[in-house]
Amino acid sequence: MTPATIPDDMLAIEITKPGGPDVLTPVRRPVPRPGPNEVLIRVAAAGVNRPDVLQRMGLYPPPPGASDLPGLEVAGEIAALGPSVSGWNIGDKVCALLPGGGYAQFALADAGSCLPVPKGLSPEEAAALPETVFTVWANVFDDARLQPGETLLVHGATSGIGVTAIAMAKAFGARVLATAGARAKCDAALTLGADAAYLYDEEPWDEEIAKSGGADVVLDMAGGDFLARNLACLNPGGRHVSIAFLRGAEAPINIFAIMQKRLKLTGSTMKARSLAEKARLAADIRTQVWPLLESGAMAVKIDQLFPLADAAKAHEHMEKGGHIGKIVLKAV
Ligand SMILES: NC(=O)c1ccc[n+]([C@@H]2O[C@H](COP(=O)([O-])OP(=O)(O)OC[C@H]3O[C@@H](n4cnc5c(N)ncnc54)[C@H](OP(=O)(O)O)[C@@H]3O)[C@@H](O)[C@H]2O)c1
Structure with a gap:
């Protein structure tokens, strides 16, 4: 894939104002451009987490400088590299921990917060991993x-x-x-x-x-x-x-x-940790946890998949509290 195939705009889910699931609104947004040490991920799937519900309610704002869109984890393919990124290439399949912005067709991640999609896992399973x-x-x-x-x-x-x-x-x-x-x-x-x-x-x-x-x-x-x-x-x-x-x-x-x-x-809270701290954790997780996922010693438990455009239904489902495991949005 080349940067030329990246569209100008994308589907994203915006929090129009603090409130219930119905404030999650599908909109068109410009595709963001990666800054230094950032990668642009073409999102295949995004995990839904309780902190997203708190953010939607206006109780847990994104950290300074982060996207205002909800979404703390995604999996997909690297579509573009920002300046000074090393260790990743366009086309790599990755999952990433984000400070926000995951509920979209493209998302920015710090290169140090990315991990390869574990061998044998689907994009939906990989998207369910980073935050938890x-x-x-x-x-x-x-x-x-x-x-x-x-x-x-x-x-x-x-x-x-x-x-x-x-x-x-x-x-x-x-x-x-x-x-x-x-x-x-x-x-x-x-x-x-x-x-x-x-x-x-x-x-x-x-x-x-x-x-x-x-x-x-x-x-x-x-x-x-x-x-x-x-x-x-x-x-x-x-x-x-x-x-x-x-x-x-x-x-x-x-x-x-x-x-x-x-x-x-x-x-602790994960969102507030520095990028350097998240990169240190990612390196340890890659050596300590990824082999367990790839050998089958540890499995991912997905409750339900929703289309990205139905993020409001995914939040309703989470708030009913009947889910067992992760709720995931499919962006493709
Ligand atoms: N600090 C961090 O870095 C960090 C990061 C991620 C998540 N979190 C927090 O971790 C929690 C779980 O997140 P999640 O995304 O996994 O959420 P989730 O899937 O929506 O699960 C929420 C859980 O909370 C339990 N719960 C709700 N009310 C309760 C109560 N009054 N007493 C006891 N248990 C109660 C529910 O258990 P039952 O249905 O069995 O009652 C349910 O299993 C959330 O509070 C989230 O904000 C913190």
């Missing part, structure tokens, strides 16, 4: 240092993050405990490889986990009343990583429990 794999890798493995044989507790078992955390932690030889809000979701978590799954509103999951060996790492998207319960089932030396606070941003903490068990509490 970078997030789980950065928090569970890079920060919290989950080790083979240790136990991970993950809430939101069937969320995009949850299915990725289960698949990655099992492929790395950890024991995985999960919670979900419905029995069918607990069953799905077990099918995906979790060693045990608890109905979070009905079962005393913290007591049961503490009685059955405890957890070494908690990946928490709940916060609120779950925080004390998470700390109660962490083992000595345990690590607690917050990536969201669906049950509340504030929670009382028993400082004595932290002292007694030498617990470490941390948290």
Whole structure:
């Protein structure tokens, strides 16, 4: 492919104003031009993530300088290279973590945030990877240092993050405990490889986990009343990583429990990390996670595909909360 085949404009999904799924509007936009160290990707598929819903509602703006279009991950083919890009060529099949702009037929990515499409995976599967794999890798493995044989507790078992955390932690030889809000979701978590799954509103999951060996790492998207319960089932030396606070941003903490068990509490957002940090994570993911995907030790769980123009329907589907795994937009 040559740059000459790149059209002047493209289909993109704009957030016309903060609001419900209906504010996601198909529009024509100029195809963006890559700047220094950027590549232009002809998008085959784009992943949908909960942070896109928050952005649409006006609660999670894109970082300064990023596209105003939603979309944190895509897969496709490199259509053009910006100045000083090395290591990538026009025509390479890649997937990429983006600060925004994925809901479009073309998207810009920093060269360091791109990874090759893993061998044997479809563009839709590859598009479902970057946001959750970078997030789980950065928090569970890079920060919290989950080790083979240790136990991970993950809430939101069937969320995009949850299915990725289960698949990655099992492929790395950890024991995985999960919670979900419905029995069918607990069953799905077990099918995906979790060693045990608890109905979070009905079962005393913290007591049961503490009685059955405890957890070494908690990946928490709940916060609120779950925080004390998470700390109660962490083992000595345990690590607690917050990536969201669906049950509340504030929670009382028993400082004595932290002292007694030498617990470490941390948290992060992926969007705010520097490009250099994302490039470092991408390099580690390429060597540590990509072989697991290519060998089949780790699988991608897709719930449903939607055409790009139906992004509003994809968001409605996510907000109904019945999905198990990733929701993906097909751009071609
Ligand atoms: N910090 C970061 O870098 C980062 C990056 C990506 C995502 N995130 C966050 O991670 C979370 C998951 O993202 P996603 O894209 O995977 O979303 P998703 O597929 O839409 O999943 C959302 C999950 O939240 C759970 N949930 C909702 N309300 C809950 C509640 N009151 N108590 C317990 N669980 C509840 C749901 O579990 P049930 O259906 O079983 O109730 C569901 O599994 C989101 O909050 C997102 O903002 C953070």
